[in-house]
Amino acid sequence: MDDGSWSAEVFERHRARLRAVAYRMLGSLSEADDAVQETWLRADRAGAEGVENIAGWLTTIVGRVCLNLLRARDRRHEDPLEARPADPVTGPGDGGAPEEEAVLADSVGVALLVVLDRLSPAERLAFVLHDLFAVPFDELAPLLERSPAAVRQLASRARRRVKGEGPLPKSDPVRRRHAVEAFLAATRGGDFDALVGLLHPDVVLHADRFVVPTPEPVTVVGAGTVARGAMAATGRARFTGLALLDGSVGLVMAPHGRLALILAFTFAEDGGIIGIEVVADRERLATLDIVPLED
Template identity: 55%
Template sequence: MSDEEFLARQFETHRAHLRAVALRMLGSGPDADDALQETWLRLSRSDTSEVANLAGWLTTVVSRVCLDQLRARGARPEVSLDDPERPEPVLPQPAAGPEHEAVLADSVGVAMLVVLDTLAPAERLAFVLHDMFGVPFDEIAPIVDRAPAATRQLASRARRRVQGATVAPADLSRRRRVVDAFLAASREGRFDDLLALLDPEVSLLADDAAVASARLGAAAGAPGLQRELHGARAVATAFSGRARAAQAALVDGMPGAAWAPGGVVRSVFVFAVEDGRVASIEVVVEPDRVAALDVVLINGN
């Protein structure tokens, strides 16, 4: 068997998985097939003798090909509703293996693709690879040329947009009540209530500007803030007595909060609520990141 024949067999072994990734990334069968063809060409021209994980290598290559295509067509491409490979809308679920991925690739509905097409290319890639195919952020980060923490933020923002477009109004209302209760407990320093509202494994992520701002406030007696915190007690301690000036907001369509003096959003609190508790909080203060969020103030000035 020649080297090319061996590579061709290896490629065919992973074709279903690669097409599933490409179809989720690009949204159409013909585009996904073009991406697979380019991936095969790159494989056939590469020395893979030192590649220990060919499936991971191919996933990286097809992801980069798709990212290039998305950037070439623009962050918000037109969506064709006539593609025969687009059946009724189906929400994404994490992949459970190659067989599941092959089925998943053919279950991408029009509504979900429209939502995905609102994402920037790097956001879409991070969301698709991590949330739909379980690729770790450490492996996604080099593809989008960002640090793992920044890649996690890309996926988080994409997830909020997808959830905001698909979550039922009743569920949004329940999440709103949890966030409102958390803000009230934070303002009033009710530590035990904060603990009750937080998932035991809750995480807090603050950007550099948020940490710097909190450091300045700490000099004047305000609570400090660390870059990352994990666990309900640590997060409750950080937020007890904080958020006095924060007001309710919709952040990328999901319940959150913002500090907006004079109606100008200066900082944003992004919440993830799961099973009636706060699962994660992201504090965003860096101006470019704040500007990139879709923030709608509620009962604000």
């Protein structure tokens, strides 16, 4: 063993990495913490006698725990949209776990979590552990009960989903991305004046009936009215990130790493936001091509 005698203290030295792995595998901070705790219980029962690489051994254990949880989700045919909270946090001053999860989601990338959630459990494990945490395919093969070559294919397929299948579009100038980034920043910060400044005076927002929900779709007209509506979503905005939506820059909201809704933008000739479409209809969301936008 390269980390000294096995103990809770040794495990604690690896907790942050294990939590990072579990969060990217599961997309939920509470589930990730549960997975790390289960990893400790399994590792403690097994003992580490003869283990030369404690970090790799623990990463393999947490990967197996997360894989089992993801497969259990699939067996239950879990629909994450039905389980999502209407408003995961209520305002910028809230502390505690929601605030920590929002910060963590932002650091990982909300859109990346959305795309990872669309992968199969095996693809997600192969991509996360190999591409993000440099675990060799030879070590992943027994975990997935496949050959190293087959695991390599899983990671490659997942990588294509994360990076997008085609070239980046030429239809979104840099200023449009900056406008969407500024819209998100102003919404998170509750900056009404900044929001109004980004919107065309005659901006129109359409929200489908699943967003609130309401019996009928909602249409809101005017910069001030749309900005006030965005201010009411300050808490939700902390679980929102930039992505390419069918090739155009937009926003995805994904509490606990699971896609809840998207915002698609259209722009006037002067660059102001003239249209916003908010979509929560799960059938429409399922057809969207979503690609994380790198910084």
